[in-house]
Amino acid sequence: xxxxxxxxxxxxxxxxxxxxxxxxxxxxxxxxxxxxxxxxxxxxxxxxxxxxxxxxxxxxxxxxxxxxxxxxxxxxxxxxxxxxxxxxxxxxxxxxxxxxxxxxxxxxxxxxxxxxxxxxxxxxxxxxxxxxxxxxxxxxxxxxxxxxxxxxxxxxxxxxxxxxxxxxxxxxxxxxxxxxxxxxxxxxxxxxxxxxxxxxxxxxxxxxxxxxxxxxxxxxxxxxxxxxxxxxxxxxxxxxxx
Amino acid sequence: xxxxxxxxxxxxxxxxxxxxxxxxxxxxxxxxxxxxxxxxxxxxxxxxxxxxxxxxxxxxxxxxxxxxxxxxxxxxxxxxxxxxxxxxxxxxxxxxxxxxxxxxxxxxxxxxxxxxxxxxxxxxxxxxxxxxxxxxxxxxxxxxxxxxxxxxxxxxxxxxxxxxxxxxxxxxxxxxxxxxxxxxxxxxxxxx
Numbered sequence: 001x002x003x004x005x006x007x008x009x010x011x012x013x014x015x016x017x018x019x020x021x022x023x024x025x026x027x028x029x030x031x032x033x034x035x036x037x038x039x040x041x042x043x044x045x046x047x048x049x050x051x052x053x054x055x056x057x058x059x060x061x062x063x064x065x066x067x068x069x070x071x072x073x074x075x076x077x078x079x080x081x082x083x084x085x086x087x088x089x090x091x092x093x094x095x096x097x098x099x100x101x102x103x104x105x106x107x108x109x110x111x112x113x114x115x116x117x118x119x120x121x122x123x124x125x126x127x128x129x130x131x132x133x134x135x136x137x138x139x140x141x142x143x144x145x146x147x148x149x150x151x152x153x154x155x156x157x158x159x160x161x162x163x164x165x166x167x168x169x170x171x172x173x174x175x176x177x178x179x180x181x182x183x184x185x186x187x188x189x190x191x192x193x194x195x196x197x198x199x200x201x202x203x204x205x206x207x208x209x210x211x212x213x214x215x216x217x218x219x220x221x222x223x224x225x226x227x228x229x230x231x232x233x234x235x236x237x238x239x240x241x242x
Numbered sequence: 243x244x245x246x247x248x249x250x251x252x253x254x255x256x257x258x259x260x261x262x263x264x265x266x267x268x269x270x271x272x273x274x275x276x277x278x279x280x281x282x283x284x285x286x287x288x289x290x291x292x293x294x295x296x297x298x299x300x301x302x303x304x305x306x307x308x309x310x311x312x313x314x315x316x317x318x319x320x321x322x323x324x325x326x327x328x329x330x331x332x333x334x335x336x337x338x339x340x341x342x343x344x345x346x347x348x349x350x351x352x353x354x355x356x357x358x359x360x361x362x363x364x365x366x367x368x369x370x371x372x373x374x375x376x377x378x379x380x381x382x383x384x385x386x387x388x389x390x391x392x393x394x395x396x397x398x399x400x401x402x403x404x405x406x407x408x409x410x411x412x413x414x415x416x417x418x419x420x421x422x423x424x425x426x427x428x429x430x431x432x433x434x
Contacts, residue, residue, distance in 0.1 A: 041408055184376070187376070203397050204368065207365060209369070212369065224362055224365055225366065
């Protein structure tokens with residue numbers, strides 16, 4: 001069953017001659033526990049798609065359905081709760097708060113959602129430990145390396161019972177090996193049942209996804225067909241062999 | 243892949259049996275490059291003939307039980323090979339580039355659609371390599387390196403397609419240039 005669904009979603013900005021169609025009739029269904037990458041060039045509408053899927057922006061027309069519930073039928077407070085509790089956002093500039101330690105940053109969305117300070121810290125520390133940051137939780141963002149800040153931001157996006165992870169260019173300015181470990185963390189979260197959408201222009205990042213959807217000029221134009229198994233690569237190709 | 247130089251590299255630390263060399267070769271290339279047993283032994287025979295390696299005298303034919311060791315000439319040859327960049331000055335005849343260039347000339351064909359067909363195929367291949375890396379890279383460093391090389395190679399082609407896509411889109415919005423294109427006849431000069 002699809003966990004996230006975009007049905008005929010369009011988004012335009014401006015009116016009349018100045019009207020810009022950022023998205024045009026986008027249909028996308030993401031299965032629970034799967035990782036979908038949306039790949040396209042700058043200005044193709046991929047970031048708009050992500051903010052609309054995350055209820056940070058309203059579509060001009062069409063519907064977004066999360067776990068069976070259409071966003072259009074939700075009250076403002078329902079949507080706010082969804083954003084606090086269910087959806088994890090991960091943007092390339094990380095948005096960690098400079099005045100809070102890594103653990104406090106990760107615990108913040110839980111506290112905003114009414115979890116007690118002590119439980120929130122405990123849960124935050126556990127996620128950070130899972131990501132290999134057990135001894136870094138007490139440090140402030142400017143005391144962390146780029147890779148560590150990235151991990152803290154991922155931890156914040158998956159802490160608690162968040163079940164939908166939306167990531168925009170998650171490797172940011174990291175080198176390819178650190179970018180790879182970010183995708184590995186997102187994929188591991190998916191294997192535990194989290195549903196994730198990653199938008200990127202980078203084919204190497206996209207190749208971590210179960211399915212890659214190609215977007216161009218606000219339209220989804222194509223998608224990959226899931227391979228039978230990775231071994232097919234080595235069995236079919238004439239040169240490589242196992 | 244130079245079997246000859248790979249074998250010299252394996253012998254550089256200490257003398258080895260023929261069988262050992264064959265096994266190491268298979269392991270070190272992440273098991274992705276095929277090599278038959280005969281190729282290892284004929285190469286060893288040639289290396290010995292050329293004075294790059296020596297073997298014990300106990301057996302005539304190079305085989306699994308014979309011990310080989312690298313000579314000084316072999317070390318010099320190995321060092322030169324490691325430090326000589328392969329010739330990459332001449333662009334290879336790239337079938338994909340030719341297909342995209344040809345698509346531009348065919349009436350009724352959308353070059354963007356042609357580009358997308360190839361882009362999807364390449365990304366699907368990359369997904370398969372990434373899955374292999376995901377499964378195996380943690381415990382097989384060589385395989386991870388081979389996988390990286392393949393992913394970067396495919397990625398560079400996808401980037402070229404992306405660039406071509408954007409460049410053609412931009413060119414379509416601009417008035418056509420009436421000047422004939424200059425003929426490019428310059429050859430790249432290799433400096434090593």
